[in-house]
Amino acid sequence: MIEVTIQLLGFIAAALLLIIGIAGMVFLDNIIKKIIAFTLLSDGVNILLVAIGYIEGGVVPILLPGMSTVEFTTHAALVFPVGIVLTNIVIGVSTTAILVALAIMLYRRYGTLKASVVLKGERR
Amino acid sequence: MNELRGKRGILAVIALLIIGIGFLSSLFELAGNVRPGVSQIYNSLAHLVAPNNIATWVYDWRGYDTLLETAVIYVGAVVSAMVIGRGVVQMKSCPQEPPAQSKPLEFHIETLTVILKYLGLPAAILLFSYGIMVVTASSTSGGGGFQCGVIMTAAYLLAAIFYGKNNPIRFGKRFIIGIGAAGLGGYTLLGLPGFLTTGFWQYNIGADVWGIAPSIMRFIFGEPFRLSLVLKEGVFFSSPGIIPLINVAEAFNVIGAIGLIYFAFIYGWQEE
Amino acid sequence: MTTIPSNLWSIPLIVAIPLLAAIVVNALYDKRAIRYISIISALLTLGISIISPYGYHWFTGHPAFDPTTFTFTFDPGIPGFRLSLEFFFGPMQQIMIVISSLILVFCVIMATSGLTKHQGPYLAMIFLLFASAAIIIMVNDLYHLWIAVEIGSLIVVGVVVGSGTSISHKAALKYAYFSAICGSGLAIALALLLGITGFPNVSDVVRVINIFGVGGMETILYISFGFFILSWMYAGGLAPLHPLKSEVYGASYPHATAVLQAQSKLMLVAIGIIMLRIFGTLPFVKEVMIFLSIITMMLGVVIALLQIDFRWIIAYLIISHSGLVTLGIALGTKEGIIGGIFQAVNDIIYMSVLLFCCEALYYFGGATSTRGSFGIAKKSPWLCAAVLLGAFAASGIPPFNGFQSEIILIQASINAGFPEIAVIILMVSVTTLIALLRAIYRIFLKPPENEVAANAQIPKSITIGTWLFIILTIIIGVYPDIALRFIVPFVEGGFLP
Amino acid sequence: MTSISTSYEKLKKFLDEFISGNGYTNIMTGYITGELQFLIFIIVLAALFRMFSFPLAIIMLILVTALALYFTPTIIGVEKENSNDLNRVLYWFLIYFAIIIAITLWGG
Structure with a gap:
């Protein structure tokens, strides 16, 4: 029997977000909806990372007065996976900005946001 | 959207299910079996640098990564502005189709309620000062550069929404780009002192955990931010070193970058 | 030491x-x-x-x-x-x-x-x-x-x-x-x-x-x-x-x-x-990588054949030759990795020759479509020579560098027990030549039917760059050790020394 | 099974509808070469299955050859499937990814 821990719940949430995100990016046709699906995907990655850094009964990796260094070492959340989340947020922001800017410009040119119309295959 | 209807759609759903099942089954194995690895070493050395170990991780243990991460948002801003029309280039010998014109957004500020109209400016100013507080209050521990930038640009956006294009907090384009360049350039150049004195780029000479920086540099960068940490084992004298400076540079960069994104989206881009 | x-x-x-x-x-x-x-x-x-x-x-x-x-x-x-x-x-x-x-x-x-x-x-x-x-x-x-x-x-x-x-x-x-x-x-x-x-x-x-x-x-x-x-x-x-x-x-x-x-x-x-x-x-990892590379190689080159613009032909050929690079790495043998990295070096060089020539075509008013024929060979014979040499290098013809890396890749795939892959590599290099020559014939060699800019001045930087890279292709083609002495120690000494 | 001459006719008909005017013959050579290339390519690819199992490879080889010859000219389909339509690329992306996961996860 699988023991249900907070970490496992986090993983399941991450996996669901990821699958919903990929499904949205593939099956939805509106470019803006696709971008929203990407933000779901990116949040799924964030939750996955936070859950990997989770420690049962742990503390935030910030030293507070009165702590012991040995205890801190064993109980603080894993700082590496938690720190990567910051990077992923920044990357998500930049990618979203670029995608939205491109969507705006293509909308001005074609007057629609349907990927099957704007981004259809064409011969050169 | 004919590509994903019918048989193709069913196949795509099956493919998605395979991916999902594989991913979930792997995560069931991972739960509870995560190896701490290098994170524990980082945590065990936290008291020597700064109390906020996430900030230490971001700016000291992984300082160069964070430089590139900072560059990511800079690139994001420059590219978004480029899409809108800033810096579009054509071959002189063979001009192609004219680049798309980007019109400024239209604001309808007449419909705002009186409360919003009169509380908007104080709110924006409050946000602005809050941003400054976030980046300066963290001087002893680092952290908050990105947050400060986001808060300040939020104030900028708020002002634009409430007061239209001629809002009180209107940055010029040169100013925004200059701030961004100063931020990222400052962050990059903060690697130089460590490089010149110890040979390691972005060596945190102020904190100097390993004692390889010359004492003069340690004095210049370390002493102003020295702090004492009262822990169970005793009092540790730790120092974040150049982390607060990097933090300020990061804040400048983020203000410049997100400001440029907002600017380009709101005002469009016209060459003078 | x-x-x-x-x-x-x-x-x-x-x-x-x-x-x-x-x-x-x-x-x-x-x-x-x-x-x-x-x-x-x-x-x-x-x-x-x-x-x-x-x-x-x-x-x-x-x-x-x-x-x-x-x-x-x-x-x-x-x-x-x-x-x-x-x-x-x-x-x-x-x-x-x-x-x-x-x-x-x-x-x-x-x-x-x-x-x-x-x-x-x-x-x-x-x-x-x-x-x-x-x-x-x-x-x-x-x-x-x-x-x-x-x-x-x-x-x-x-x-x-x-x-x-x-x-x-x-x-x-x-x-x-x-x-x-x-x-x-x-x-x-x-x-x-x-x-x-x-x-x-x-x-x-x-x-x-x-x-x-x-x-x-x-x-x-x-x-x-x-x-x-x-x-x-x-x-x-x-x-x-x-x-x-x-x-x-x-x-x-x-x-x-x-x-x-x-x-x-x-x-x-x-x-x-x-x-x-x-x-x-892990089992099946190399197989997946090999299959991906082969499919890329072949699809790239086949679709390059169907293109009607010089730029897009080069674009698909770059993709196809990326497949050659990954194939060498995916084989996983020392010989294969050497071949793959060497192919990457050569590829960067000869594709740059072709791309610089393509850039020069912009000075003739963007005459890159194979639907028209522009007779550029008459206006700029040196450019035509350069693009032909680049095409030969890209298709692995002996005095050029493409030959040296492709022969290593072919040997590596035969030694790894996949003679079929060697056949595919040969097919790719031959088809590369066909795809390029189709376009070169239309744009450069065929008597002009369409007007182009009469006295186009190609900047010196393009000419110098093109010929510098052509000389590089020939030097590496004749003395492959110049490049191999950088690549072999990396692979022989484990992946990192 | 179609002979080469009739598949040539089919291709010509397709191209007649598709491309008009200048450059017709030039494009035709490309299509014919591409067609032959692709046929040989999928046959070789089927033969490569021997790295997993030899009898399977022989069956695959015969099957693929028959199918490929039946479906000539394949190049039109190849070009259509390899177009730069975002949704089509996404579809193939998903299929490839699922196959890779399935092979590595449950095949090994």
């Missing part, structure tokens, strides 16, 4: 100079000084990569933790867990970076002389593109690899939208869209690897997996490989994503495409080698 430095001076400069140059030119925007600043920075980068010694750089200067003695050490020879980010500059990295910075120099000169006024952001993107490529080939750290791949993809979008046309906007949106998916995929792969090993450094990950095992969590390794290969696919435009990557190549200006293809090949080599190191011992 001399000790390997862990604070090699050149690595930060190779990365920081393009970064600073990008910031400065972006801020200057439309000033004349941009030209001089960018040329000087590109030359500086080239010089540094030529004279640099070999070694490591541990950014932020934190030592390695030796778990056997519980001490910290600055000696990279001692196998310890690296606390800081590790870069390695070895012979393979040197030849890759030297060639890409050579391309960067010519690209910058061509861009500043041939483009309209507001070049600042565009040139900034080109500098950052080079920097990201150099980082990816030098890095030995998964986390940093991920950031570099992400920033690289955003920069590619920037380079493509630089021309501001609707084709480029569409290509950029599609590419950015996949960068969003595949970048997240790489983040997941990294997160899973971090979860089962606890370390981000590639050498540490490999060591942990080899010594401690994965504790019955092979499934995670497989899933991690699956997500990892997404980034490989998309960095090099491998099989399902080849239409998008070739669109990116075709929609940007040819001088930018030269840097783009160099970056993509560097990424392919770097990510491929990292995948081999981490997952190489």
